[in-house]
Amino acid sequence: MRWASDRLAQVGEFVVPLSHAPGDEWRTQASVFEEIYFIFLALGTAVGIVVIGYMLYNGWKYSASKGTTELDDPPVLGELPRGEGGGKKLFLSFGISAVIVITLIVWSYSALIYAEQGPEEFEDNMVVEVEGYTFGWDFIYENGETSTNTLVVPEDHVVTLEVTSRDVWHTFGVTELRIKADSIPGQTATTWFIADEQGIYLAECFELCGAGHSFMEADVIVVSEETFEEMYDEFTETGSFPDPPDDLEER
Amino acid sequence: MSEHGLPPKSSIKRWLVTTNHKDIGILYILTSLFFLIFGGTLALLIRLQLWTSGEFILSGSAFGQAVTAHGLVMVFFFLSPFAFGFANYIVPLQIGADDLAFPRLNALSYWLYLFAGLLFLISFFQGGSLEAGWTMYAPLNLPTYMPNPGASTVVGALLMFVASVTVSTINFVVTIHQMKADGLSLWNLPMFTWSILLTVWMMLIAFAALGAALLILGADHVLDTVYFTEVEGGSLLWAHLFWFFGHPEVYIVFFPALGVMLETFQTFTGRRLIGRKWVILAMILVTLQSFLVWMHHMFLTTINLEIKTLMMAMTIGISLPFDLIVFAMIYTLIKGRIRWTTPFLFNFGALVLFIIGGITGVFLGAIVLDYEFRGTYWVVAHFHYVMVAGGTALFGGLYYWWPKITGKMYDEYLGKMHFGAYFVGFNLLYFAMFMSWEMPRRVFTYHTGFEAYNQMATIGGFILGASFLIMFYNFYQSWYRGPVADGNPWEYSRTAEWATDSPPPLENWEGIPNYEKGFLEFVDRPEGLTDGGHGEDHHDRHPDHASIWPLTISLTTFIGLAGLMLWGEHIVYNTLFIVGLFATLVAAVGFAREDFYAPMPDWGARWPFEGIHKNKFGMWIFLASDIVIFGAFIGAYIFIRWGYGWEAWQTIPPEALPGLVNTFVLLTSSFTVILALVYAQRGNQKGLVASLIATFGLATLFLVIKSWEWNYLLPEAETLPEATIALFTFDWDPLIGTEGPALDASIQHSTYYVTTGLHAIHILIGMIALGYLAIRAYHGAYLDDEQPVENVGLYWHFVDIAWVFLFPLFYIL
Structure with missing residues (x-):
């Protein structure tokens, strides 16, 4: 079992390089998610088809309407319950499925460590506090200014989010960037992300928080480093971000 | 065979007074099907709303209520009671018993369930029901953030449901452990009975935790305490309490369905279960481990990585026993003679759906994927594939046992049509949710792009719903015109x-079921019935099957709770509470005084609980659940105090002395209650009455000191609630439209008053029992049967021990 999981882990590393020693290339949360999701989906589909296919095959093969099988020791009414043999086969199948499940999870664990800690080579993480309220998001930057329902960040830059809530439980998530963190009153959950493509992304609330839950959205605007510097300067001066360039794509 | 005081089935009165397990089973099934239609209608409303991405028929608030009620109704008021309809009907038959151990308590659980459901329905007419999702996350579940008055009523309804479950749990634990036919050991129990046994053990602990969470939530609603608004951890406290219940609840809902699958797979393949003992061991493992995985619902909160990793490992661990069970069922197919009847189609289908639900669950177990799936339709799709797979198996169970329950056969062709429509509708509905997994849960509008999947799901939902019209038509036809089914319609x-008539006679068997020779045979009933050698002499007496008190208690509790949860909103509610409270006391005394005879078999194979009287055994089981409740309250206190800063926390009582005195008072009362038992055993009436009165007196002293302390402390905690003062000074005017009571000074006050208040209520209940015992003892009772004295004594010791834990926590540390 150990051997099998080691081999499989190596295969995994070949397909999805997941080592992140300092100085290595970094990966976005989105690409980590996509590749792990793909492997799970492929294996899950394969296992599902094999197991359900095997069920259907046996259901067809031993159907009474075909009249081919005779029971050698049919159960009778009132017998004390007892089992049938066949334990060996049972444990073999159980063992194989256990190996698949455990391997998958253990292998995905290295990605978890990465997702928890973030890439280490970035010293100058930008930190933004995210405060949810019914029904919107405040983004508090390091300059102390607050931007409501608009988060502007530079591309290719590690951004750390410290997420909390002012009233009830929300969950901050940006689907396209594959980031999410619970927004809980009195607690601060931390997550990070790197956006490697400019554009306007959609942030939504993922925990039912009241009648306006469906409308609790914000824009995440990813712009080039220079544009960001300009916008941030104006933000520091006036307390609100200027409009982003018109050519940004909605994502 | 005469019905022993029970009116005939055609009489409505029978269904109000019956305590027979088969009648109760039918009532459970019918009521749960009503809630299926209610929850299903809500689901169709949700699906209609999501047909377009914009706003449609429901407002945001109405949608929130629909989503919340759909979840709560389907999980609490449909799935579990549906399964326990079968458990009521089938488990006594499978173990060869005449009825459950406590037939009146069984009726009580049913009526509590029904009235809990009614209370839930009433909440919609009180200016809006709860809209916080079935998980009821704090602090959205509080009036501050969601002021619908009906939300408080929902908390009361759920509390009543927890009471129903607790009563039922005690009954099934005692029944299955103590009423098995001779020669039928625990190991030999049929798989459905095994699944129910493990389910009730899980219920015992899980529902007590939910009960504690709801009691605290109720206090926050009615007494304005601040547990869940406490910012240093109120939200997390709710999540921990809820999921400690909530994850085992998944297995509580699924296990009975698994039991049905394990039965039907054997019957319709003509094969015994492969690896039977491993399947049982796997289920026991799941039962134990179900309490160690709850934080996987909280991976995105601020829990640290080490604990997350542990919970992840546990979660994978709990999926593996299910692998084994699934493979055991698949291998049972091999070399069988499979008959594709409706029950088997449903159960085979359920296994297919459960496999898909299981595989997609592994995705959620990988934390890094869960980070993205959290709060999306992936979760919705996954748990519907699991939970409704359970429902699928149970519908198969309904077809399987229909001939047993009604004595009529249903139409196979219509049954198969039902399955066809059901299965197609199911997969259209829930698979579409996997495809639209990037959509957040519980939104009533969404962004374009998900429309195709949502419309696919809506179409599937309506096909699924319509398939039940076929089922109801089929059963209607069968009931009135179906061919007669004999005792054993299944090869x-x-x-x-299956070894008795369809439907079985009132007391199930002609003879006494016996497995001593390794197979079922019926031995003659002895002349007159024995009572299990418990010292009573009832040889000529026939068991009773009717009592009006279960219905009465449930009705009065319903009235009282409806009033209590909205105390202070309007004088009507205050009146309802007071009337309900006193009526419940009267009904409880009526219940206790009724001479109801429900004999236990004296032949049961009872390991490991042999030689314990059923009442005492039941009391122990109840105390076990009460331990969990106190444990949850103490855990909540420690959790909040830890978050606040253990040392920074001010203990509320300025002096430990009154508490210390009270500790000695209670310990002394434990001693006097033992004296009472000794005197009862010796037949000394004077001594018995005197020690009971002494115990009662000590309890009174405890409460006097307690209330002096409370009053002394109360000025700090603002004042007594206006409504309460008004009540005790008989000044009724302020009762109209007063605000709720105000214990809201601080979290320290909240924890102190609520926890010691819970204990004081236990003391009060104990005093009512002691007073009742003392009066009856004065009239000469208990001298030849000291059981009631012993059982109340057990309860009393427990209340004393609970104080021994509370005293240092709230006075000294």
Whole structure:
């Protein structure tokens, strides 16, 4: 079992390089998610088809309407319950499925460590506090200014989010960037992300928080480093971000 | 056979007074099907709303209520009671018993369930129901953030449901452990009975935790305490309490369905279960481990990585026993003679759906994927594939046992049509949710792009809903015109329920079921019935099957709770509470005084609980659940105090002395209650009455000191609630439209008053029992049967021990 999981882990590393020693290339949360999701989906589909296919095959093969099988020791009414043999086969199948499940999870664990800690080579993480309220998001930057329902960040830059809530439980998530963190009153959950493509992304609330839950959205605007510097300067001066360039794509 | 005081089935009165397990089973099934239609209608409303991405028929608030009620109704008021309809009907038959151990308590659980459901329905007419999702996350579940008055009523309804479950749990634990036919050991129990046994053990602990969470939530609603608004951890406290219940609840809902699958797979393949003992061991493992995985619902909160990793490992661990069970069922197919009847189609289908639900669950177990799936339709799709797979198996169970329950056969062709429509509708509905997994849960509008999947799901939902019209039509036809089914309509069935008539006679068997020779046979009933050698002499007496008190208690509790949860909103509610409270006390005394005879078999194979009287055994089981409740309250206190800063926390009582005095008072009362038992055993009436009165007196002293302390402390905690003062000074005017009571000074006050208040209520209940015992003892009771004195004594010791834990926590540390 150990051997099998080691081999499989190596295969995994070949397909999805997941080592992140300092100085290595970094990966976005989105690409980590996509590749792990793909492997799970492929294996899950394969296992599902094999197991359900095997069920259907046996259901067809031993159907009474075909009249081919005779029971050698049919159960009778009132017998004390007892089992049938066949334990060996049972444990073999159980063992194989256990190996698949455990391997998958253990292998995905290295990605978890990465997702928890973030890439280490970035010293100058930008930190933004995210405060949810019914029904919107405040983004508090390091300059102390607050931007409501608009988060502007530079591309290719590690951004750390410290997420909390002012009233009830929300969950901050940006689907396209594959980031999410619970927004809980009195607690601060931390997550990070790197956006490697400019554009306007959609942030939504993922925990039912009241009648306006469906409308609790914000824009995440990813712009080039220079544009960001300009916008941030104006933000520091006036307390609100200027409009982003018109050519940004909605994502 | 006469019905022993029970009116005929055609009489409505019978269904109000019956305590027979088969009648109760039918009532459970019918009521749960009503809630299926209610929850299903809500689901169709949700699906209609999501047909377009914009706003449609429901407002945001109405949608929130629909989503919340759909979840709560389906999980609490449909799935579990549906399964326990079968458990009521089938488990006594499978183990060869005449009825459950406590037939009146069984009726009580049913009526509590029904009235809990009614209370829930009423909440919609009180200016809006709860809209916080079935998980009821704090602090959205509080009036501050969600002021619908009906939300408080929902908390009361759920509390009443927890009471129903607790009563039922005690009954099934005692029944299955103590009423098995001679020669039928625990190991030999049929798989459905095994699944129910493990389910009730899980219920015992899980529902007590939910009960504690709801009691605290109720206090926050009615007494304005601040547990869940406490910012240093109120939200997390709710999540921990809820999921400690909530994850085992998944297995509580699924296990009975698994039991049905394990039965039907054997019957319709003509094969015994492959690896039977491993399947049982796997289920026991799941039962134990179900309490160690709850934080996987909280991976995105601020829990640290080490604990997340542990919970992840536990979660994978708990999926593996299910692998084994699934493979055991698949291998049972091999070399069988499979008959594709409706029950088997549903159960085979359920296994297919459960496999898909299981595989997609592994995705959620990988934390890094869960980070993205959290709060999306992936979760919705996954748990519907699991939970409704359970429902699918239970519908198969309804077809399987229909001939046993009604004595009529249903139409196979219509049954198969139902399955066809059901299965297609199911997969259209829930698979579409996997495809639209990037959509957040519980939104009533969404972004374009998900429309195709949502419309696919809506079409599937309506097909699924419509398929039940076929089922109801089929059963209607069968009931009035179906061919008669004999005792055993299924070839290769093995279990004892098929060895009696369809439907079985009132007391199930002509003779006494016996497995001593390794197979079921019926031995003659002895002349007159024995009572299990418990010292009573009832040889000529026939068991009772009717009592009006279960219905009465439930009705009065319903009235009282409806009033209590909205105390202070309007004088009507205050009146309802007071009337309900006193009526419940009267009804409880009526219940206790009724001479109801429900004999236990004296032949049961009872390991490991042999030689314990059923009442005492039941009391122990109840105390076990009460331990969990106190444990949850103490855990909540420690959790909040830890978050606040253990040392920074001010203990509320300025002096430990009154508490210390009270500790000695209670310990002394434990001693006097033992004296009472000794005097009862010796037949010394004077001594018995005197020690009971002494115990009562000490309890009164405890409460006097307690209330002096409370009053002394109360000025700090603002004042007594206006409504309460008004009540005790008989000044009724302020009762109209007063605000709720105000214990809201601080979290320290909240924890102190609520926890010691819970204990004081236990003391009060104990005093009512002691007073009742003392009065009856004065009239000469208990001298030849000291059981009630011993059982109340057990309860009393427990209340004393609970104080021994509370005293240092709230006075000294």
